Amino acid sequence: MERILIIGAAGQIGSELTIELRKRYGSDHVFATDIKEASPDIMIGGPFELLDVMDDKRLIHFVIRHKITQIYHLAAVLSGNAEKLPIQAWHINMNSMMNILEVAKMVDEVKKIFWPSSIAVFGPTTPRINTPQLTVMEPTTVYGISKLAGERWCEYYYNKYDIDVRSIRYPGLISYKTEAGGGTTDYAVEIYYSAVKNGSYDCFLTQDTALPLLFMPDAIKATVDLMEAEPSSLSVRSAYNIGGLSIKPSEIHAEIVKHIPEFSISYTPDFRQSIADTWPQSIDDSISARDWGCSYQYNLESMTEIMLEEIRKKLNLEILR
Numbered sequence: 088m089e090r091i092l093i094i095g096a097a098g099q100i101g102s103e104l105t106i107e108l109r110k111r112y113g114s115d116h117v118f119a120t121d122i123k124e125a126s127p128d129i130m131i132g133g134p135f136e137l138l139d140v141m142d143d144k145r146l147i148h149f150v151i152r153h154k155i156t157q158i159y160h161l162a163a164v165l166s167g168n169a170e171k172l173p174i175q176a177w178h179i180n181m182n183s184m185m186n187i188l189e190v191a192k193m194v195d196e197v198k199k200i201f202w203p204s205s206i207a208v209f210g211p212t213t214p215r216i217n218t219p220q221l222t223v224m225e226p227t228t229v230y231g232i233s234k235l236a237g238e239r240w241c242e243y244y245y246n247k248y249d250i251d252v253r254s255i256r257y258p259g260l261i262s263y264k265t266e267a268g269g270g271t272t273d274y275a276v277e278i279y280y281s282a283v284k285n286g287s288y289d290c291f292l293t294q295d296t297a298l299p300l301l302f303m304p305d306a307i308k309a310t311v312d313l314m315e316a317e318p319s320s321l322s323v324r325s326a327y328n329i330g331g332l333s334i335k336p337s338e339i340h341a342e343i344v345k346h347i348p349e350f351s352i353s354y355t356p357d358f359r360q361s362i363a364d365t366w367p368q369s370i371d372d373s374i375s376a377r378d379w380g381c382s383y384q385y386n387l388e389s390m391t392e393i394m395l396e397e398i399r400k401k402l403n404l405e406i407l408r
């Protein structure tokens with residue numbers, strides 16, 4: 088039976104992936120960890136411990152003590168924040184990942200690793216429309232450089248030490264449960280919260296900045312599908328492209344207006360605009376579809392309906408508390 092360690096269980100992806108993995112593998116088999124406390128459902132729905140992935144000694148003890156067989160390493164400094172503290176972000180993103188790869192190399196029981204890459208691995212010289220799996224990769228952000236280096240290390244550990252590492256280049260992820268922090272695609276979450284709370288939003292990207300975005304349930308499904316795929320079907324051991332939607336801020340605005348007619352938007356692009364300008368607008372994920380059946384359920388319409396409904400519920404609950 089699998090025993091799964093999640094690093095970053097309080098984060099945007101971790102808070103939802105933990106719940107899904109507990110459903111699939113049983114609550115007692117999924118060990119949620121973070122450097123900060125998580126939401127109550129994560130902390131009481133199964134084992135939760137405070138753990139700093141930078142502390143390699145505690146990490147290896149944890150893995151041995153709990154007989155861990157799979158690790159999902161989801162902690163990272165995102166693109167916007169990384170530009171503010173480049174060396175610290177590089178240190179955290181790279182060293183945490185190397186700690187995980189080394190644990191997998193040292194502890195035989197650890198059979199599988201998941202580590203997220205990002206569309207940030209691409210750069211201004213990459214074809215921006217329908218960006219292929221294999222293409223020019225010259226990222227110009229610290230976050231993108233760390234993700235590209237990480238992809239190379241994943242493939243290296245697979246080839247050299249036979250570690251079954253799997254990875255996805257996530258697009259911007261849209262979710263209502265836990266907000267992201269410090270990313271360039273965060274606008275696509277903030278816009279929904281602002282629409283419900285304030286009826287207006289000042290967007291830090293221009294109205295026609297198209298970026299690849301994906302609704303969290305589709306991202307969770309893709310992650311689980313990749314991790315459960317037969318190893319022999321996987322031809323990519325760096326990180327797989329996944330596409331999802333290609334959306335502009337003006338399009339989300341127009342969709343929200345269908346539900347909240349008075350919702351207004353203004354545009355004040357900041358430093359994150361120059362990050363977005365180097366990223367793809369849409370992604371070719373045909374290799375992921377071929378190798379492990381990657382597919383999606385949600386479009387802008389269905390996602391918007393759910394986002395607005397769930398955020399309303401969440402904010403009402405907060406008022407009642």
Ligand code: SER
Pocket residue numbers: 165166167204205206207230257258259260269270271272273
């Ligand atoms: N959503 C991330 C960011 O904006 C991209 O991986 O930093």
